[in-house]
Amino acid sequence: MQIKEWVDELFEIFDVNKDGLINRSEFVELIHCLLQDKGLRMCESIFKKFDANHDNGISKEELTEMIIDLAL
Template sequence: MLTPLQIKKLSHFFNILDFDKNGSIEADDFEAIGENLAIIRDIDLDTPEYEVVMAMTNGIWDKLVPYVENGQGTEQQWLKFMTVLLDPKNLETYKQYLNNFVTTIFKMFDINDDGYISQTEYIDLFIGMRIEVRFAPKAFRNLDTNQDGRLSKEEMIRSVDQFMRSDNPNAAGNWLFGGWEESKI
């Protein structure tokens, strides 16, 4: 069962994934996110790199398909998917999802391939996903728990986990996707 705080944060994430803002998430949203991310990374169409980006975003959609009807996922269906994913009985599946999610973020945004996400690279994530960029510096500061000016995979795993599972309104990971407090449910 999701808590009210989890519902608020996960609804915020749903609104980010609803790229065309039509109230549902569908394959076209994930394709648009992939295209946007390819533009941010300066990846040309019809290249192997472009196909990798599109496969990553389409892969996210493929995991949601069993939970949607008629190719369109409502917010309630998204929350049902997240409820199943976050159920303690599914801990191993969740850990795999968490690891895959963070690995995808690093593949997409660790542009210099140094094993860290810089603030500039993190801002690119916000731009690529059309998240209000004004929240990026505050989000980055919150996620950079050791204050070394970069996000390690361990910091990202902890942050994503806090975003998904924490019921603490002050958890640093709540800022993963920016201004979740202002999100409307």
């Protein structure tokens, strides 16, 4: 599976309210899933780092950057 397909799938799963952004509570679930226990403490700093436009949401583009940065 390519990164774009993986991001699309993750975004679809974790954008629970389907507003086109991953809000903070959805992000906590995403990070918990990706990083498990150690992720809970890191959520706030990671969210701030990747919410590039500071709109309190992670867009699909921002999630793509996060996945590339953290996974590769």
